[in-house]
Structure formats: C-alpha cells, structure tokens
Amino acid sequence: MLDLRSIRQDPEEVRERLRVRGDPAETDAAIDRVLELNAERRRLIAEVDVLKARRNSVSEEVGDRKRHGEVVDDLILEMREVAERIKGLDADLRASEAGIEDVLLRTPNTPDPGVPTGGEADNVVVREWGSPPVFDFQPRPHWELGEELGLVDLEVGAKVAGSGFPAFIGPGARLRRALIDWMLDLHVREHGYTEVSPPFLVTQAAMKGTGQYPKFVQEGDAYEVKEDGLYLVPTAEVPVTNFHREELLDGHRLPISYVAYSPCFRREAGAAGKDTRGLLRVHQFDKVELVRFERPEESDAALERLTGHAERVLQALGLPYRVVLLAGGDLGFASRKTYDLEVWAPGVGRWLEVSSSSNYWDFQARRADIRFRPAPGAKPEFVHTLNASGVALPRTLVALIENGQQADGSVVVPEVLRQYVGTERFKR
RNA sequence: GGAGGGUUGGCAGAACGGCUAAUGCACCGGUCUUGAAAACCGGCGGGCGCAAGCCCAUCAGGGUUCGAAUCCCUGGCCCUCCGCCA
Numbered sequence: 001m002l003d004l005r006s007i008r009q010d011p012e013e014v015r016e017r018l019r020v021r022g023d024p025a026e027t028d029a030a031i032d033r034v035l036e037l038n039a040e041r042r043r044l045i046a047e048v049d050v051l052k053a054r055r056n057s058v059s060e061e062v063g064d065r066k067r068h069g070e071v072v073d074d075l076i077l078e079m080r081e082v083a084e085r086i087k088g089l090d091a092d093l094r095a096s097e098a099g100i101e102d103v104l105l106r107t108p109n110t111p112d113p114g115v116p117t118g119g120e121a122d123n124v125v126v127r128e129w130g131s132p133p134v135f136d137f138q139p140r141p142h143w144e145l146g147e148e149l150g151l152v153d154l155e156v157g158a159k160v161a162g163s164g165f166p167a168f169i170g171p172g173a174r175l176r177r178a179l180i181d182w183m184l185d186l187h188v189r190e191h192g193y194t195e196v197s198p199p200f201l202v203t204q205a206a207m208k209g210t211g212q213y214p215k216f217v218q219e220g221d222a223y224e225v226k227e228d229g230l231y232l233v234p235t236a237e238v239p240v241t242n243f244h245r246e247e248l249l250d251g252h253r254l255p256i257s258y259v260a261y262s263p264c265f266r267r268e269a270g271a272a273g274k275d276t277r278g279l280l281r282v283h284q285f286d287k288v289e290l291v292r293f294e295r296p297e298e299s300d301a302a303l304e305r306l307t308g309h310a311e312r313v314l315q316a317l318g319l320p321y322r323v324v325l326l327a328g329g330d331l332g333f334a335s336r337k338t339y340d341l342e343v344w345a346p347g348v349g350r351w352l353e354v355s356s357s358s359n360y361w362d363f364q365a366r367r368a369d370i371r372f373r374p375a376p377g378a379k380p381e382f383v384h385t386l387n388a389s390g391v392a393l394p395r396t397l398v399a400l401i402e403n404g405q406q407a408d409g410s411v412v413v414p415e416v417l418r419q420y421v422g423t424e425r426f427k428r
Numbered sequence: 429g430g431a432g433g434g435u436u437g438g439c440a441g442a443a444c445g446g447c448u449a450a451u452g453c454a455c456c457g458g459u460c461u462u463g464a465a466a467a468c469c470g471g472c473g474g475g476c477g478c479a480a481g482c483c484c485a486u487c488a489g490g491g492u493u494c495g496a497a498u499c500c501c502u503g504g505c506c507c508u509c510c511g512c513c514a
Contacts, residue, residue, distance in 0.1 A: 045476075049483045056448070056483090059495040063446040072494080079494040203504095248438060373438080377456030377472075380438095 001104050001366045007034055017110040020117045020328035030107045034100055041096040048089040055082050105214055109363040111328045112337035119329035123340075129311065130320035132344045133403055141347040142401040143278035145411060149426045151175065151401070152279065163276075164268070164283035166394070171426055175400075175413075176286060178420035179393055180261050183288040183313055187390055191309045193259035193290060198239035200262055201230040206242040209368030211334030211360075220269040236262035236289035237387045242368060244293060248380055249372040255302065256293040259390065261286065279394040280352065286393040292386040293370065299359050299384035307339045307357040310388045314354070317414045319399045320344040322351060336361040343395065347402035352395040357388035 007014050011031055018027040058079055065072050116122045146152035151172025157165040168176045187193040207213035207222070212234060216222055223232040233239055240260050249256075264287050268274075275281035290309060294302045307323065314321045326338040335358040342351035362382035365371070371380040404412040410427035418424055 042476085045483080049476085052484085053482060055494075059446075060448070062494055066446085076494045083494070250438080373455090375456090376454090380473095 001363060002107055002110065003362075003366065004034070004038065004100065004104070007031060008038060011035060014110060017113075018108070020111040020115055021108060021331060022117075022119065022329040027107065030103050033103050034107075037096045037099045037103070041093065041100065044089055044093040044096065048086060048093060051082055051086050051089070055079060055086065058082075105208070105367075108331075108333045109336050109361065111331055112359070112361075114325075115331065115337055116325070116327040117329075118327045120327065122327035123330055124325040124327070126323045126325050126339065128320070128322040129315060130318065130344075132320050132346060135346065135405075135407075137407045139346040139402060139405060140409075141278065142345070142398040145347070145401050145405055145409065146172065146278070148409060149411060149428060151426060154278070161284075164281070166279055166282055166284075171421070171423065175397065175417070175421055175426075176393060178417055179396065180286060180288060182417055182420045183390060184259060184261060186313065186316065187259040187288070187290060187309060190312070191257075191259075191290075193257045193309075196240060196243070196258045196260045198233075198236055198243070198260055198262060200233050200239075201225060201228075202233055202239050202242070203230060206238055206245070207231055209242045209245050210238045210364050211332075211367065212238060215333055221267050223265045223267060232265035233262055234266050235264050235287060235389075236260040237291060240289065240291040241364060241370075241385055241387065244370045244383075245368040247370060249293070249370070249383065251295075251373050251375060254293060254295050254372055254383065255298065258291045259288060260291065261288050263287075264392075278348075279398050280348070282394055288390050288393075290388045290390040293372075294384045294386060295372070295374070296362070296381065296384050299361065299386060302384075303337060303339075303357065303359040303386055306386055306388045307341070310341055310355040310357055310390045313391050314341065314343060314396075316416045317396070317400065319396070319403055321354075332356070332358060334358075334360050334363050336363065341389075341391065343399040345395070345399050345402045347405070348398070352398060354395045354399070355389035355391040358386060360385045360387075 002014065015024075015028055015031055018024075018031075021027070058075055062072050062075055062079075065075075116124060143152075143154070147154075149172075150170055151168065153167045153169050154163075156169075157163075157167035160167070184195055188195050204213055204217075207217055212222065212231075216234065217224070217231065222234055225231070239262070240258050243258070244256070264285050266283060268281060268283060271281060279285075290306060292302055292306060311321070311323070321341055321343045324340045324342055326335075326340060331338055338356055338358040340353050341355035341357070343354050345352050361384055364385045365382035370383050370385070372383050373380050400414065401411050404414070406412060408427075410425050412425050413421050413423060
C-alpha cells in the first residue's frame with residue numbers, strides 16, 4: 001500500500017513513478033480519487049472533532065454536576081442531538097476512509113527509479129552465467145524424456161486432479177524431494193537463513209498483507225476454501241511474510257531471513273492455452289522461498305545479495321541462466337524492483353523463469369503493519385520486505401532434464417544432488 | 429462439535445458506567461559523577477497543528493447511554509475440560 005501522506009504531499013511524483021508501469025489513465029484516476037476522498041476525509045475530521053470535543057467536555061460537566069445533585073436535563077437533551085450528528089458524521093468519515101483504502105489496496109507499488117519504462121520487451125538482461133550445452137544430436141523436450149524415464153506422469157496427475165497437477169514417480173519423486181532438501185540445506189548452511197515451515201492455507205488478511213488480495217484473488221488466480229475463508233498459498237511468501245504481521249520488531253533483530261518450502265497453488269486464470277505441455281505451467285508446484293525483513297537503508301543492497309543466493313542454486317546445479325531486470329509493465333503488483341532468473345532449457349529452446357527476486361520496499365509492511373524501532377526510544381518505522389524463489393521446482397527440473405540429457409536418452413544428475421538422489425544418472 | 433475462562437501500551441499488570449487507562453519493568457533525555465551504577469526530574473500508543481491545544485486509541489465490528497476498557501450482541505485468536513479423530 002502506498003503512503004497516503006506522500007500521495008498528498010507530492011501527487012505528481014507518485015503519478016510519474018506509476019507511469020513506468022504503463023496504463024497512466026488508470027493510475028492517474030486512482031490518485032485523483034484518493035486525493036478527492038482524502039480532502040473530504042480531512043474536512044469531516046475537522047467537523048466531527050469539534051462536536052466530539054464538545055461532547056467530552058459536557059459529559060464531564062454532567063458527571064460533576066450530578067455528583068452535586070444538580071439537574072442536568074437540558075444538557076443531556078442537547079447531547080442526545082450532538083451524539084446523533086456525531087454518529088452521522090462518523091459514518092461518512094468511515095465511508096471515505098473505506099473508499100481510500102479500497103483504491104489504495106488496488107494501486108500497485110511505485111517502481112524504483114532504476115526500473116525501465118515499458119513492457120516485457122523492455123526488460124534488461126543484466127548478466128548471464130554459464131553457456132548453453134552443445135549437443136551433437138537434437139535435444140528433446142522434458143515431457144518426452146520425463147515420461148520415457150518414468151520420472152513424471154502427467155496422465156496420472158490429470159486423472160486424480162485434472163490437467164496441471166503433475167505426479168512424480170519413482171526416481172522422479174525422489175528427485176523432487178532431493179531438490180527441496182538440498183536447496184533448504186544450501187540456504188541454511190551457506191546463506192544463514194532460518195528454516196521455517198508455514199501453514200499452506202492462509203486467511204484473507206494474510207493475502208492482503210502481501211498484496212495478493214484483492215487483485216490476485218478477485219481475478220480468480222487463488223484456490224479458495226470458501227467454507228473456512230482460507231486460500232491455498234500461491235507462494236510461501238504469503239504465510240512467511242505474515243509471520244510478523246502487526247508486530248513491532250526490535251531493531252536489533254533485523255535483518256530476519258527465512259527459507260521455507262511450500263507447495264504453491266495457482267489457477268493461472270489469465271494464462272489459458274499458454275505453455276500447456278509438460279511442466280512449464282502447472283496449477284500445483286513446489287518452491288523453496290527466501291523471505292527477508294530489512295532496515296530501509298539496507299534493502300537495496302539486500303536485494304542484490306538475495307538475488308545472488310537464488311543464483312547460487314543454479315550455479316551449483318550447473319544450469320546456464322540469465323538475470324533479467326523487469327521493466328515497469330512486467331513488474332508484480334507489490335514489487336518496487338524485481339530481477340527474474342531465467343534458466344536455459346535446450347529441449348524447448350527457451351529461457352524459463354525459475355525465480356523472481358523482489359524488493360517490496362515498505363509496500364507489504366504497510367499493508368501487514370510490520371514495523372521496527374530503528375533505535376532505542378526512536379519512533380517505529382515500517383521494515384522493508386524482500387523475497388526470492390530459491391528456486392521453483394518444475395522448471396528447474398525441466399532444465400535439469402533437458403540440459404543433462406545424453407545421446408542415449410539418459411539424463412546425468414548434477415554432482416551436488418547425487419547423494420540426495422542416490423544415483424548419477426536416470427536411464428531407462 | 430459442546431462447556432468454561434481469557435484478550436488493556438515494547439513487556440507485565442490495575443481500573444464501583446463518569447474525575448478522560450494506575451503502577452512496575454524496559455527504553456530515551458536530563459541532574460549528579462573522573463566514568464558508570466544508584467538516586468532524583470522529565471519523557472515514553474496514533475493523528476492533525478508553528479504553537480496552545482484538539483481528536484482518536486483497551487482484539488475486531490455492531491448496540492445501549494449525555495458518557496463504555498467496564499453493560500449487551502456477533503465474530504477472531506489464546507488457554508482449560510469433554511467428545512470425535514490422524
């Protein structure tokens with residue numbers, strides 16, 4: 001959520017920065033609406049405060065005079081009327097506050113000054129690591145290899161849950177579990193994260209805190225358990241960031257860094273017909289997520305380090321990848337700045353996004369009310385939250401299979417995974 | 429699923445429906461001190477305001493009342509017991 005005060009103080013600046021995302025008509029209208037409602041809100045506050053002050057002082061007087069046995073019927077009569085007017089004005093006030101909240105909850109974060117204007121085509125490749133393997137045969141897609149080697153069974157997944165719910169079999173199931181264990185170990189041991197295991201269903205308040213509610217939810221992307229008012233997590237970011245919702249943290253606790261495994265559930269409502277084959281886009285997938293709570297002045301540097309932690313996974317697996325700075329139009333709703341990690345998949349001949357590393361600045365912290373005291377005795381401030389996938393499984397699995405494939409149809413397992421998987425090679 | 433108890437500041441913990449949330453701890457500033465501790469003085473939820481000051485704030489939302497932390501209703505969460513169950 002954007003800061004109401006900064007919108008009021010410099011609306012042009014906020015408009016300017018939101019334009020980097022494109023769609024200036026919509027965001028300009030949102031800012032106009034907020035300014036209008038806020039002017040009304042301030043007017044109502046001024047009006048109702050006078051009445052409340054009167055009520056408070058008269059109520060005090062009533063108490064005094066009653067104790068002295070005086071009759072105060074006239075005052076009580078007057079106050080009855082004042083109480084009615086206060087009730088009416090308070091209702092108006094709540095309505096304008098709700099209106100402001102409603103608009104602000106739907107207004108995305110302002111991009112960082114370093115974020116390029118434009119859409120996906122304006123994303124910037126910041127760096128590349130490794131080089132795509134050279135094959136003396138035609139590399140095959142993972143859905144062929146995965147099925148042939150008995151690692152993945154899309155049919156069986158579809159039978160029990162519908163398409164987009166893959167089932168992993170035998171060594172494939174082992175590989176899935178191995179990747180999760182190994183990644184968790186890596187981030188705990190080498191990057192100092194605290195491992196946590198969150199609930200996989202969350203409340204609407206939690207979804208609101210990280211920014212999935214209202215937009216993501218109302219666009220039908222979240223699976224909802226209506227009876228309990230809960231949502232299946234689209235990412236561990238939601239429960240883990242909300243660990244500290246409505247908390248005032250001691251400054252010396254920062255930074256806080258968590259790593260969590262969770263399954264992720266997404267309806268992919270807007271992606272009908274896209275990437276329907278294989279594991280490229282599914283409704284349920286596994287992900288190891290990194291979540292950080294930082295002091296504001298640290299968060300820019302923390303984003304670079306965080307991205308490096310996710311990169312380390314791909315480096316250790318020997319997978320060629322590139323780091324992409326997202327342009328404004330490609331930026332997630334809550335994010336101020338995002339790097340995507342894209343891994344090369346020779347079988348499908350594409351770069352696949354396996355991680356998104358974002359600095360949310362104080363956007364989520366304001367929604368979720370996560371503050372810290374910068375110094376003893378100082379006023380509380382909002383923390384900055386960040387997170388990165390470290391990393392998402394299915395596409396990483398795709399890359400492992402497609403990059404590791406041999407002419408005979410077998411797939412070589414990267415060195416670091418061998419003790420977790422228990423084999424050097426998947427073969428028929 | 430049933431019954432009961434609880435929910436107040438960073439923490440602990442008071443408050444016959446009225447005098448507008450006591451007190452302690454922690455923390456911040458000051459006095460004192462060579463320095464510290466102790467002691468003492470002041471501050472220590474949020475908003476608006478240059479200021480005086482005003483308003484809001486006792487889990488959330490309704491209600492009763494001139495006036496609600498306090499009474500009533502609904503809901504959340506925590507704890508205890510019973511039932512069921514992995």
